Amino acid sequence: MLPIIQREIVERNQWTDFKTFSTFLVITQSVPGTLALNCAIQIGLHLRGVPGALLATLGVILTPFVIIVLIAAFFLPLYQGNVYVQAVFYGIRPAIVALIASAAVSLARQLLSGRASIVLAAALFLIALFCNLHPIAVMLAGGLAGLFLFRKEAT
Amino acid sequence: MLSLLLSLYWTFAKIGLFTLGGGYAMIPLMEAEIINRYGWLTAPEFLDILAIAEMTPGPVAINTASFVGFRVAGIAGSALATLGVVTPSLVILLLLGRFLQQLIRNPHATLFLKGLHPAVIALICLAVFSLGQEALTDLTTALIAAVFLAVNLMRKLSPFLIIGLGALLGLLFFPY
Numbered sequence: 132m133l134p135i136i137q138r139e140i141v142e143r144n145q146w147t148d149f150k151t152f153s154t155f156l157v158i159t160q161s162v163p164g165t166l167a168l169n170c171a172i173q174i175g176l177h178l179r180g181v182p183g184a185l186l187a188t189l190g191v192i193l194t195p196f197v198i199i200v201l202i203a204a205f206f207l208p209l210y211q212g213n214v215y216v217q218a219v220f221y222g223i224r225p226a227i228v229a230l231i232a233s234a235a236v237s238l239a240r241q242l243l244s245g246r247a248s249i250v251l252a253a254a255l256f257l258i259a260l261f262c263n264l265h266p267i268a269v270m271l272a273g274g275l276a277g278l279f280l281f282r283k284e285a286t
Numbered sequence: 287m288l289s290l291l292l293s294l295y296w297t298f299a300k301i302g303l304f305t306l307g308g309g310y311a312m313i314p315l316m317e318a319e320i321i322n323r324y325g326w327l328t329a330p331e332f333l334d335i336l337a338i339a340e341m342t343p344g345p346v347a348i349n350t351a352s353f354v355g356f357r358v359a360g361i362a363g364s365a366l367a368t369l370g371v372v373t374p375s376l377v378i379l380l381l382l383g384r385f386l387q388q389l390i391r392n393p394h395a396t397l398f399l400k401g402l403h404p405a406v407i408a409l410i411c412l413a414v415f416s417l418g419q420e421a422l423t424d425l426t427t428a429l430i431a432a433v434f435l436a437v438n439l440m441r442k443l444s445p446f447l448i449i450g451l452g453a454l455l456g457l458l459f460f461p462y
Contacts, residue, residue, distance in 0.1 A: 132345075154387065161390045161399060163303050164375030165345040172379045184380055188372055192352075195344025196368050199352035200361060202338060207357065210334075214462060222430060222456020224333045224421035226448050228414060229434035230340070234310045235410040236439060242307070242403040252404035259412055266314040267304055270405045277401015278394060 136170050146178055167191055247280045290359050291366050297324070298351050298370030305371075306399075307406040309346050314409035316350065317416065326358045329420035337452075340445050347371055426459045 133156075140146050147155075155177075159169035168191050175187030209216055243249050251273065259269045297319050305312040313336070320326045327335070335357065339349035348368060355367025382389065389395055422428040434448055 158379075158386050158390060161395070162375065162378050162386065163306050164372070165305065165309050165347045167345050168348070168372055168375050169379065172376055173383070176379065176383055181380060184376065188376055191345070192348055192368050192372055195342065195348050196352045196364065198342055198344065199339070199349050200356055200364055202342065203353055203356040203364070206338070214460075215457065218456045218460030218462070219453040220330070220334050220337070220456065221427065221460045222452040222454065222458075223337045223449055224330060224452075225427040225431035226434050226452025227333050227337050227340070228418045228421045229431045229438060230445055230448055231310065231313060231410065231417065232414045232431075232435050233438040233442075234308075235407060235414060237442075238308060238310070238403075238410065239407050243407065248400070248404045251401065252408045255405050256408035256411055259408060266318050266409050267300075269409055270304055270306070270402055273405025273408075274398040274402045277397045277399070277404075281397050281400045 132167055136167065140170070140174055146174055151177070251276055251280060287359070291362055293324070294355055294358060294363050295366040295370040298355070298367045299373045301351070302347070302371040303374035305347055307403050310410055311406045312347050312350070313417075314413045316354070317413055320354060327354065329417055331357070333417060333421055337449050341449055424461075426455075430455055 137152065141149055141152050155170055155173040158173065159166055162169060168188065171187035171191045172184045175183035175185070177183075179186075239252070243252060255269055255273055255276075258264065258272075259266075264272075301312050301315045301319065304315055316332065317329075321329055321332055332354075335350060335353045336346075339346050339353055342349050348371060351367040351371040352364045356364035358367075379386070418431065422431055430452060434452070437443065438448065
């Protein structure tokens with residue numbers, strides 16, 4: 132996704148220079164939302180203010196929305212009852228679990244640096260498992276723990 | 287119907303607000319809200335929708351929101367879930383746009399994000415276990431997951447290939 136966005140924004144349309152685009156990327160990674168969406172909003176805002184941001188958002192969501200509605204409308208009636216569809220998803224479900232598991236591993240390789248963050252991840256995993264905490268509570272707990280745990284490293 | 291649409295919008299806005307540290311962070315949130323809290327989908331249905339969202343062009347978070355919304359409340363549900371999931375990014379970037387760069391450089395914000403990442407990883411690992419219990423129903427499915435994970439860790443494959451191979455193995459080994 133990122134190379135496509137960069138080519139369209141910086142090289143083809145020359146809406147911003149590379150430096151501005153990189154500051155957009157830094158912000159993108161620190162605020163909620165997916166990469167494409169956050170880039171689109173910032174570029175829209177940069178070029179044409181609030182209307183630009185709204186139109187860019189619409190651009191990012193419209194195509195997936197239409198495609199998904201079409202797929203869902205055709206697919207959902209097939210979903211129940213057809214034995215071959217069941218067979219296909221019988222094999223796809225473990226594949227998706229494997230994809231999520233490998234995403235967890237590669238995120239851990241990228242983001243867990245140092246003993247403190249590994250211990251924090253393990254502790255939050257156990258607490259969430261045994262206390263049945265809501266994910267939002269676990270995330271806030273992690274963020275707050277970060278304020279204390281990583282303070283020494285930062286200074 | 288109106289209250290269903292509103293709770294779809296609100297739920298996906300919540301999911302959008304806490305999709306931090308990559309698109310996969312939304313999976314534990316969706317599991318907690320859509321499967322456990324509202325019972326809008328079963329875990330196997332959720333996995334099937336994730337597979338379709340992964341194979342369709344567009345960001346996975348947005349595709350999943352559109353699909354779940356459609357499954358729960360038709361086209362209107364799809365539109366509201368999709369709008370819900372993008373609202374937090376839009377509001378935050380529009381309101382804070384100017385100050386975000388300073389805000390991100392703030393040492394407290396950096397530390398908070400640094401603590402948030404281990405939390406997201408812990409949550410995704412938990413989701414692997416809970417969704418795994420639903421997807422790995424017998425030896426065949428357990429083997430498919432184990433082999434795909436091992437191969438993908440050694441040499442990263444495209445999600446298309448993994449899902450396609452999964453579909454093929456499903457057709458071959460489904461206990462008809």
